[in-house]
Amino acid sequence: MRILVLPLLALSALLAGCSGDADAGLPMPLTHADKVALIASLPEPYRSADLANGIFRFQGICKECHTLGRGSQNLTGPNLFNMFDQVAGARTDFIYSDAIKNAGFKWDAEHLQGWLTGPQTYLPGAKMTFQGLPNEKDRIDLIVYLMTETGYRTPGMLAASKPRP
Numbered sequence: 001m002r003i004l005v006l007p008l009l010a011l012s013a014l015l016a017g018c019s020g021d022a023d024a025g026l027p028m029p030l031t032h033a034d035k036v037a038l039i040a041s042l043p044e045p046y047r048s049a050d051l052a053n054g055i056f057r058f059q060g061i062c063k064e065c066h067t068l069g070r071g072s073q074n075l076t077g078p079n080l081f082n083m084f085d086q087v088a089g090a091r092t093d094f095i096y097s098d099a100i101k102n103a104g105f106k107w108d109a110e111h112l113q114g115w116l117t118g119p120q121t122y123l124p125g126a127k128m129t130f131q132g133l134p135n136e137k138d139r140i141d142l143i144v145y146l147m148t149e150t151g152y153r154t155p156g157m158l159a160a161s162k163p164r165p
Ligand code: HEC
Pocket: 058, 061, 062, 063, 064, 065, 066, 076, 077, 078, 080, 083, 087, 088, 089, 090, 091, 095, 096, 097, 098, 099, 100, 107, 116, 125, 126, 127, 128, 129, 130, 133, 142
């Protein structure tokens, strides 16, 4: 099964390349059904996240500086589509601080927990001027909302979407 994935990925990259789409390498946004599957496949406490609170936090704090949509523009901060499992500071169309460029980790829930608690403490020298979200439940709700809006698929979802012989 695993062996099938690589040729398929190569083929879709090739096809996407032909269309001249600047966002060709990016996954597609999640459908409503994908979002339901995503949340169901997360471990606790993420599976029980309150999405309405996640939206509320994003709109109240992050939206001023970040867009989430596929191919949306950078604001004061970079567009966050496809951020999960990507190396921090990886976008070529955004000028990051050295702190984030040298961080050397990939974004996942655990790193976001640290980053959103206090960006300047987590990565001293980072230029995200946001005080931090002290409440853990708020961070969990926000992280799950980010997952649903940025095209993230868990390994379990990717395995399930593979064609069956
Ligand atoms: C005042 C503007 C501002 C606000 C508010 C803000 N950010 Fe940021 N964010 C930035 C900037 C600027 C960077 C780049 C940091 C650097 O280069 O050090 C960044 C970077 C990030 C990154 C790393 C992206 C990457 O490509 O590696 C994530 C993730 C992130 N922000 C999430 C959030 C979330 C979630 C919120 C809301 C809780 C938020 N930010 C609030 C400005 C902001």
